[in-house]
Amino acid sequence: MDIALNSTKHGETGQPLIILHGLFGSARNWQGIARQLADRYTVYTLDLRNHGLSPHADEMSYSSMAKDVLAFMALNKLDDAIVLGHSMGGKVAMQFASSWPEKVSKLVIVDIAPVAYTHNFDDVLVGLYHVPLDSVGSRKDADKYLAEKLSTPSLRQFLLQNLVTNTSGGYQWRINLASIEDNMPDIMGFPVSDTGKKYTGETLFVNGGKSTYMASRYRAATEEKFPTADFKTIARSGHWPHIESPEEFMAIVNEFLS
Secondary structure, three states: OOOOOOEEEEOOOOEEEEEEOOOOOOHHHHHHHHHHHOOOEEEEEEOOOOOOOOOOOOOOOHHHHHHHHHHHHHHOOOOOEEEEEEOHHHHHHHHHHHHOHHHEEEEEEEOOOOOOOOOOOHHHHHHHHHOOOOOOOOHHHHHHHHHOOOOOHHHHHHHHOOEEEOOOOOEEEOOOHHHHHHOHHHHHOOOHHHOOOOOOOEEEEEEEOOOOOOOHHHHHHHHHHOOOOEEEEEOOOOOOHHHHOHHHHHHHHHHHHO
């Protein structure tokens, strides 16, 4: 079943450009980039299912998430669009482009490859579940509990963007933790049934030089599925090049889109 995705629109003129965030993220993570693109493109930042303000669902396969994007484009009468995706959103973008290539005029993938990864996010899930939502009185309180399981302050601040107040005055996680946990094997994987599908349109892969998500050993599998791909590395960045090196990231993306 398709999900009606929540979205934020930036700009009113120019070609449509859709941005898809990563795991535990939301459309708001990309507002700064979207605003920089809004003078030339009509930019839509989407909340993927089980994230942000979009509805929750039990299924979270890449096939289902790609169909959500297709439904969004149909609802907004978009014949085609530039699609940019980061991490999990990058995998959604790759699945979407491979399934409906006529809908994607250009493709930008940020720090992810079309492969299955062996690691998971158990440490993050343990940290999120460790926060006693029924008793914390502030984000600062929640951060103290997160810090017992996650030592990186920037990661905790990113995750805490998902902590929201509820109608009773307490706190809750906006993301659907249960579904994300149940679907983690699919999220860390990539659909093997689509091995033969290729996207031959213009494609850019931007990775962080300090990240292992786009390691050289994944290059052959990526080029097999995206034979026209161009690869750019931002040497001093990790998994979040658009946040860690925003000026260099924008320069690379603008050159590709021009």
